[in-house]
Amino acid sequence: MSGAPGRHRRAAPSTAGTRAVIFDLDGVLTDTAELHYQSWQRMAGVLGVEFDRAANEALRGLSREESLKRFLGPRLDEFSGPRRQEIMRLKNDDYLSRVEQMTPGDLLPGISDLLPELRRRGARLAIASSSRNARRVIERLEIGHWFEVIVDGNDAPRSKPDPQLFLLAAERLGARPSACVVVEDAESGIDAALAAGMRVVGVGPRERVGRADRQVQTTGELTAELLLGD
Structure with a gap:
C-alpha cells in the first residue's frame, strides 16, 4: 500500500528490532467518535448539558468515568454517584445500539491492507484500548483474527x-x-506509550499528536515500513 512518510517532530528512536505493533482502536482502526458524539448529544438533550463537537474531541482516549466528568463539567456535583452511574449506563446502551450497525466497511483507510502486510512480515499485533466495548467493536469490524492480544478497559x-x-x-x-511500536491518535495514549518506553506513531494533527516520535495525518499514510523500519 502507498503512503506518505511520517512527519518528524524529533529524531525518532531506531526501529531496528521492532516486531510488535500495538494499535489503539478508536481513531486508529476505526472511528467511533461520531457514534460517541451522537450518544453524548442525546444525553445532553435529556440533561440540559451544553455539548458540541469540540467538547466531544476533548473526550478522545479517556475512560468512561473521566469522560462523564468532562461531559458534566461544572455541573458534576449536581449528580449523585448513583445518578452518574445511571447516566453512564444510558449513554453506553445508546452507544452500543449504534455499534451494532457497524460493518467491516467502517475500518479507516488503509487498515484492511496494513494488518495482513504486517503479519506477512512477521509482526505480532495487539490492540490496547481504554474502551470496555472494544471487543464488540472488533467483532463488528471482523478483524479479531489479525491480533494475538486484545487488552481493553476491562x-x-x-x-x-x-x-x-x-x-x-x-x-x-x-x-x-523497547521492541514495541504504538499507533495512537490521542494525546493521553501517546503519553501512555512514551511512559511505557515504547516508540509511538501518532495519527492526526500535530497539535494533538505532536509528542509522538513520528506523525502522520491519516491512517492511509501508515505503512509496514514506517512501523517496522524494514
Missing part, C-alpha cells in the same frame, strides 16, 4: 495516560517495551 483498572494498558499488551505478547 483488563486494566488504570486508563491512559497511565502506561498499564500498553505494558500489559506487551507482556501478553511476550515482547519487550
Whole structure:
C-alpha cells in the first residue's frame, strides 16, 4: 500500500528490532467518535448539558468515568454517584445500539491492507484500548483474527495516560517495551506509550499528536515500513 512518510517532530528512536505493533482502536482502526458524539448529544438533550463537537474531541482516549466528568463539567456535583452511574449506563446502551450497525466497511483507510502486510512480515499485533466495548467493536469490524492480544478497559483498572494498558499488551505478547511500536491518535495514549518506553506513531494533527516520535495525518499514510523500519 502507498503512503506518505511520517512527519518528524524529533529524531525518532531506531526501529531496528521492532516486531510488535500495538494499535489503539478508536481513531486508529476505526472511528467511533461520531457514534460517541451522537450518544453524548442525546444525553445532553435529556440533561440540559451544553455539548458540541469540540467538547466531544476533548473526550478522545479517556475512560468512561473521566469522560462523564468532562461531559458534566461544572455541573458534576449536581449528580449523585448513583445518578452518574445511571447516566453512564444510558449513554453506553445508546452507544452500543449504534455499534451494532457497524460493518467491516467502517475500518479507516488503509487498515484492511496494513494488518495482513504486517503479519506477512512477521509482526505480532495487539490492540490496547481504554474502551470496555472494544471487543464488540472488533467483532463488528471482523478483524479479531489479525491480533494475538486484545487488552481493553476491562483488563486494566488504570486508563491512559497511565502506561498499564500498553505494558500489559506487551507482556501478553511476550515482547519487550523497547521492541514495541504504538499507533495512537490521542494525546493521553501517546503519553501512555512514551511512559511505557515504547516508540509511538501518532495519527492526526500535530497539535494533538505532536509528542509522538513520528506523525502522520491519516491512517492511509501508515505503512509496514514506517512501523517496522524494514
